[in-house]
Amino acid sequence: MIEINNLSKTFKTADDTIEALKNVSLSIEDGDIFGIIGMSGAGKSTLVRCINMLERPSEGSVIMDGVDLGKLSDKELRAARREITMIFQGFNLLMQRNCLKNVCFPLELAGMSKPAARARALELLDTVGLKGKENAYPAQLSGGQQQRVAIARALATSPKVLLCDEATSALDPTTTNSILELIRDINEKLGITVIIITHQMSVVESICRHVAILDSGEVAEVGEVGEVFSHPKTPAAKKLVFPEGGSEAIAACEGQYFIRVVFNGAETTGKPLIASMAQQEGLVANIFYASTRSIGEKVYGSMLLSFESRDAAQKACVFLKDNDGVLAEEVNRQ
Amino acid sequence: MISGLFDPEKLAEAWEIIKSQFLLATWETLYVTLLATFFACVIGLPLGVLLVVGEKGGVLPLPKWIMQVLNVIINLLRSVPFLILMILVIPLTRAIIGTSIGTTASIVPLVISAFPFIARLAESSLREVSPNTIEMAQSMGASPFQIITKVLIPESVPSLISNLTIAVTTILGYTAMSGIIGGGGLGKIAINYGYYRYKYAVMFFAVVLLIVLVQIFQSLGTKIAVKSDKRLKNK
Ligand SMILES: Nc1ncnc2c1ncn2[C@@H]1O[C@H](COP(=O)(O)OP(=O)(O)O)[C@@H](O)[C@H]1O
Ligand SMILES: [Mg+2]
Secondary structure (H helix, E strand, O other), X not given: OEXXXXXXXXXXXXXXXXXXXXXXXXXXXXXXXXXXXXXXXXXXXXXXXXXXXXOOOOEXXXXXXXXXXXXXXXXXXXXXXXXXEXXXXXXXXXXXXXXXXXXXXXXXXXXXXXXXXXXXXXXXHHHOOOOOOOOOOHHHOOHHHHHHHHHHHHHOOOOOEEEEEOOOOOOOHHHHHHHHHHHHHHHHHHOOEEEEEEOOHHHXXXXXXXXXXXEOOEEEEEEEHHHHHHOOOOHHHHHHHOOOOHHHHHHHOOXXXXXXXXXXXXXXXXXXXXXXXXXXXXXXXXXXXXXXXXXXXXXXXXXXXXXXXXXXXXXXXXXXXXXXXXXXXXXXXX | OHHHHOOHHHHHHHHHHHHHXXXXXXXXXXXXXXXXXXXXXXXXXXXXXXXHHOOOOOOOOOOHHHHHHHHHHHHHHHHOOHHHHHHHOHHHHHHHHXXXXXXXXXXXXXXXXXXXXXXXXXXXXXXXXXXHHHHHHHHOOOOHHHHHHHHHHHHOHHHHHHHHHHHHHHHHHHHHHHHHHOOOOHHHHHHHHHHHOOOHHHHHHHHHHHHHHHHHHHHHHHHHHHHHOOOOOOO
């Protein structure tokens, strides 16, 4: 379990001081997939860097399994970092080492013998689906493959926690999904706690169980993903859930019942989902806004639909959720 | 001067000199250049590493005064013209080699003028390693020493080789210059025959040989640098 207690971080630059984090408290259970979402500059990267003490908190503490990470000596901290590894937006592979040696890197640091490290690295490359690529150099791989190497490397020291800082932000939606699937697999099979930093709703929706919304260095909301996203309370949460002024639209429409539909790689380009809902179920929806795009056969994005009755809205949710890669939930008006 | 170059009699005389002296002179030039480069690297490369890791926010921050002293010494040595430096270090050369004249003796001033240059070149190579890569290593529990030996240096090898090539060719030029005040090799021949005895054909030939040597070093260095760089896909 990771407990973040009253964490603050202030950066002092030449001409001003920036409060990147203000009194952040979170607790993350073992085995959870915990999302931290927020706009650019909200302090997400700073928060994740405070968890493994790459950035020293100005105030507050990070406790992992009862150990206060801020109180460890340099040497103890280095050992602790083998238990909390990290993947990055830019992959950060060693470009002059091949895949196998990249995965061996943390094992070398830990002092493992070469043959043992090699064997472990080969096993991990297999786990992430890169069997046969051990002699390839990062420059010869696609972004998705590079991130897989980085994941294998992060798993090498059998960590308890995997930190992901915008790990899929440089990837296209299809690759993003395959990387997220891999992370979910790892979480299930190895029981590793995963902390996912992202600015993308779709990432949180597709794999996180809990989410914290970070807004200007403060935790605006925290809870189960379904709960937080279907009942956004704070302006920061509303802005994330309903981009393009959706929340004002909802407030203005008395007597309408809203549902939010998320497409996450749904194969609906071939069959017009909203039209068939009207035909088959007689559920006629108003499209309030739609921000979707198709990549290949798959659709990504979200829509806000409104109905005349609560009953229709609920039925539409059931109908839509029946499709792979589609999430639908009622929107509560506050 | 140009017409003199093609006078058959003078050409024949020059050819005799070339045949009898150039093999040894070329060898001397190579030997001095490579030895001087070697010693300059032994001193300069670690200093280059210190310049990068020792600064504020670096991997192994050193006290500010140490960094300032280091920078002042390097800048100072870099700003003294080589010929003047050669004269200034004569007592040191005598103390180390036993004499201040001759091929081997010229290695001392060459090393002293080249190591600060190499330190700066190494510094710029090591700075090319992305801070993100260093942060990755830190996040995996790397110690400062491990970051230096497993990340900073290996990741900048291609750039270090390119810069080392620049260093070798520059030192080759200085080696030739050292011929003016007692150094051996091609520079000495060019000065002795061309400047003091007006045998321009000999000087011309010495210069051509120097150019050829620079070309060889440069293309060899570039080739090795490119070959060693795993970031390049199309090889
Ligand atoms: N090393 C630093 N020095 C000064 N300011 C910083 C530093 N790191 C981050 N900040 C500031 O802290 C705020 C939060 O940054 P960051 O954590 O990177 O946000 P996010 O990852 O959510 O985009 C920003 O205003 C940023 O400019
Ligand atoms: Mg960030």
